[in-house]
Amino acid sequence: MAPANQEEEVRLLGKWPSPFSNRIVLALKLKGVSYKYSEENLANKSDDLLKYNPVYKKVPVLVHNGNPIAESLVILEYIDETWTNNSFLSQDPYERALARFWSKTLDDKILPAIWNACWSDEKGREKAVEEALEALNILENEIKDKKFFGGETIGLVDITANFIGYWVEILQEIAGLELLTIEKFPKVFKWSQEFINHPVIKEGLPPRDELLAFFKASASKK
Amino acid sequence: MATSDLKLLGGWFSPFACRVQIALSIKGLDYENIEENLNPKSDLLLQSNPTYKKIPVLIHGDKTICESAIIVQYIDEVWKNNATSSILPSNAYDKAIARFWVSYIDDKFFNSLRNGLFAQDDESKKKYFDELEEVLLKLEEVFNKLSEGKGFFGGEKIGFIDIALGCYLSWLKVKEKFTGTKMFDEAKNPGLVIWAETFSAHPSVKGILPETDKLVEFAIAMAQRLAAAAAAPPK
Numbered sequence: 001m002a003p004a005n006q007e008e009e010v011r012l013l014g015k016w017p018s019p020f021s022n023r024i025v026l027a028l029k030l031k032g033v034s035y036k037y038s039e040e041n042l043a044n045k046s047d048d049l050l051k052y053n054p055v056y057k058k059v060p061v062l063v064h065n066g067n068p069i070a071e072s073l074v075i076l077e078y079i080d081e082t083w084t085n086n087s088f089l090s091q092d093p094y095e096r097a098l099a100r101f102w103s104k105t106l107d108d109k110i111l112p113a114i115w116n117a118c119w120s121d122e123k124g125r126e127k128a129v130e131e132a133l134e135a136l137n138i139l140e141n142e143i144k145d146k147k148f149f150g151g152e153t154i155g156l157v158d159i160t161a162n163f164i165g166y167w168v169e170i171l172q173e174i175a176g177l178e179l180l181t182i183e184k185f186p187k188v189f190k191w192s193q194e195f196i197n198h199p200v201i202k203e204g205l206p207p208r209d210e211l212l213a214f215f216k217a218s219a220s221k222k
Numbered sequence: 223m224a225t226s227d228l229k230l231l232g233g234w235f236s237p238f239a240c241r242v243q244i245a246l247s248i249k250g251l252d253y254e255n256i257e258e259n260l261n262p263k264s265d266l267l268l269q270s271n272p273t274y275k276k277i278p279v280l281i282h283g284d285k286t287i288c289e290s291a292i293i294v295q296y297i298d299e300v301w302k303n304n305a306t307s308s309i310l311p312s313n314a315y316d317k318a319i320a321r322f323w324v325s326y327i328d329d330k331f332f333n334s335l336r337n338g339l340f341a342q343d344d345e346s347k348k349k350y351f352d353e354l355e356e357v358l359l360k361l362e363e364v365f366n367k368l369s370e371g372k373g374f375f376g377g378e379k380i381g382f383i384d385i386a387l388g389c390y391l392s393w394l395k396v397k398e399k400f401t402g403t404k405m406f407d408e409a410k411n412p413g414l415v416i417w418a419e420t421f422s423a424h425p426s427v428k429g430i431l432p433e434t435d436k437l438v439e440f441a442i443a444m445a446q447r448l449a450a451a452a453a454a455p456p457k
Contacts, residue, residue, distance in 0.1 A: 055326065055360070064315075067315055069315070069318045069319075069322065070322060071321075071322055071325055073325075074318050074321045074322050074325065075318070077317075077318070077321065078314055078315070078317070078318040081314040081317070082314050093296050093299035093300045094282075094285050094287070094296070096295075096296070096299065097287045097292050097293070097295070097296040100289075100292045100295070101287075101288055101289055101292055104289060104292070105273055105274075109273070109274075138273060
């Protein structure tokens with residue numbers, strides 16, 4: 001349990017269907033940190049959001065004792081450095097560099113490829129799917145036979161890959177695609193099951209039926 | 223600590239490679255500088271950065287580290303030395319702020335500059351350079367806040383944000399040549415004007431940023447290649 005501090009105030013401004021926002025929920029739960037959560041409506045941004053993230057006006061934003069931090073990967077490192085129990089980043093500089101590299105690759109290359117495939121129209125579909133499968137293959141080669149990307153315990157990369165572990169299954173169902181399957185990517189698939197069944201992660205992920213309904217509604221608007 | 227096992231796969235034209243060189247210089251480290259031509263990409267590059275096939279790559283013994291901002295943090299963490307040569311702040315919140323602005327620079331600043339320099343039409347060029355102006359106004363604010371009058375984004379010494387932004391100074395000079403307007407507007411970015419001079423004159427930076435004339439030639443050739451590729455019939 002993280003040390004209690006009566007003066008300490010932790011707030012999270014987020015959006016429950018957002019994997020980026022969810023990363024912070026997972027990290028805070030892994031650390032056992034209590035926090036106040038505010039659900040943001042991005043069509044009607046709160047004064048707090050505009051005050052705490054004037055540069056991007058996006059979620060998630062963590063506010064710790066009145067000090068705001070934006071950008072999920074920046075927030076994750078801050079959380080790991082501030083609450084030192086249940087570390088999700090190694091102290092070894094090389095392991096840290098690798099974790100940062102894979103988190104960045106997930107955000108810059110892998111997530112966009114899969115997201116695009118799930119929302120692609122007929123014209124761009126074939127190419128988008130090809131890129132998504134290539135992206136998943138990169139992960140398949142990286143996870144190898146490890147239980148988690150972080151080794152025996154959940155690490156930074158696992159948290160960053162929450163989209164792969166949980167969101168992809170729902171989005172590909174809606175899109176009628178088979179991207180992440182046990183046949184195509186047995187290792188990533190196995191990892192996804194370890195991830196979503198982890199006792200703390202399980203409690204932190206949004207309910208599947210609600211997430212499915214949310215994205216179905218988004219799909220029908222397109 | 224033996225430093226003869228350090229190699230940098232870089233390019234003289236690459237602001238990202240410059241970041242690593244500056245970090246290595248701050249720490250007083252010896253290394254082998256391997257110039258990558260990129261045309262074609264060497265086997266060493268393809269093997270050490272299979273995901274992106276890009277420079278810079280730091281090779282430290284049997285370890286390879288990719289992505290310039292990640293490499294700089296690696297260097298800072300391995301060679302902790304003393305407080306006078308540390309690149310990232312020691313406090314977790316200050317570190318987060320530094321990482322946030324480096325991420326902003328890599329996203330907003332880089333894209334506006336790169337897209338503006340190589341835009342094919344005047345309208346796009348203007349759009350991107352207008353964006354760049356907005357970014358610079360923001361960075362001027364950040365500089366004034368973080369430097370506290372001491373000269374660098376890192377305060378008294380060069381820090382993570384200084385390196386992340388300073389590596390682009392030669393490319394900003396290329397923009398000056400291409401557009402005829404100064405890289406930092408004296409009225410809108412007076413802080414950055416002075417910062418650019420202070421940064422360029424720093425002993426750990428001198429000799430690392432490429433010469434403007436050489437870079438202008440390189441940029442013109444690159445622009446021509448991009449224009450030819452854009453005009454080429456689809457395969």
